[in-house]
Amino acid sequence: MKVLIIEDEKPAANRLKQLILEVLPEAKIDGNLESITAASQWLKTNDEPDLIFCDIQLADGLSFEIFNRVKVNSPIIFTTAFDQYAIKAFKLNSIDYLLKPISPKELEGAVQKFKSLQIRPVVDIHQLQELLTPKQKEYKSRFMVKIGEKIQAVQASEASYFLSEERVTFLHTFEGKRYILDYTLDQLEALLDPKQFFRLNRKYIAAIEAISEIHTYSNSRLKIKLKDCSDNDILVSREKVGAMKEWLDGK
Structure with missing residues (x-):
C-alpha cells in the first residue's frame, strides 16, 4: 500500500509515520511534503497513492488549494487542530479526520474505516473550504x-x-x-x-x-x-x- 504524508511540521510527520507503520506495516510511505507547492508538484509527477494523510494548515496556506490545482482520486484522511465547528464540516462530507494530537487508536479506526469502504466518498473540496474559512470575527467594542x-x-x-x-x-x-x-x-x-x-x-x-x-x-x-x-x-x-x-x- 502506498501512503502519502502532507504535513509541514517535521515532528508531527515523524510521529504520524510511526503510527501508520504500526497499523499498516506493509505501507510504503512517501513524504512528508511540507507545502501546497511541493504536494501539488508531487501529485502531478507520481502515481496516485492508495491513501493520503493531509494536514489542513500548511506553511503556505490551507491544503485544500492542492486539490484545486491537481485532480486527486485517492481517499484522504485529514489531520487537523481545528475546532468542533470545523469537524462538523468533515462529517457532512463523509470523510475522515484525525484531531491533533493524534492517538494510535483513532488512527487505527480511520484506517480500518478506509479499508472497509466499498465506494470512495466524493469530497466537495470547495464546500469544505468554504465551511472551514474563518468568518470575520466581531470583537468586543x-x-x-x-x-x-x-x-x-x-x-x-x-x-x-x-x-x-x-x-x-x-x-x-x-x-x-x-x-x-x-x-x-x-x-x-x-x-x-x-x-x-x-x-x-x-x-x-x-x-x-x-x-x-x-x-x-x-x-x-x-x-x-x-x-x-x-x-x-x-x-x-x-x-x-x-x-x-x-x-x-x-x-
Whole structure:
C-alpha cells in the first residue's frame, strides 16, 4: 500500500509515520511534503497513492488549494487542530479526520474505516473550504463598568491597558481612569481585537497606542514601558518576542 504524508511540521510527520507503520506495516510511505507547492508538484509527477494523510494548515496556506490545482482520486484522511465547528464540516462530507494530537487508536479506526469502504466518498473540496474559512470575527467594542451605584459604558478604544492584580482585572483608560472588570485576562485576550491589543505577559494586555518605549532585555526578552503606568518591570518573554514584533509591524 502506498501512503502519502502532507504535513509541514517535521515532528508531527515523524510521529504520524510511526503510527501508520504500526497499523499498516506493509505501507510504503512517501513524504512528508511540507507545502501546497511541493504536494501539488508531487501529485502531478507520481502515481496516485492508495491513501493520503493531509494536514489542513500548511506553511503556505490551507491544503485544500492542492486539490484545486491537481485532480486527486485517492481517499484522504485529514489531520487537523481545528475546532468542533470545523469537524462538523468533515462529517457532512463523509470523510475522515484525525484531531491533533493524534492517538494510535483513532488512527487505527480511520484506517480500518478506509479499508472497509466499498465506494470512495466524493469530497466537495470547495464546500469544505468554504465551511472551514474563518468568518470575520466581531470583537468586543465596549465594557459595562460599575461606578458606585452607576453603570456606564467604556469603549474598548478608550482602553490603554488591562491589568490583572491579586486576582482582580482592571481596565486603565488613556485618560488615567481605572475600572474593575468581571473578566480574566484569558477571557479578554479572546474578546479583544488582536490588531489593537497584545498580551504582553500574565499580568498585562496593552493597546498598541499605549506602548511608549521598548527596550531589549536579558535572555532575549523585551522590557515595555506603558503610558501612565508606574510599573517599570513589564517584560515580554523570549517566546513571545517574535509575535509581538509581527503585531507591531501590523502583520
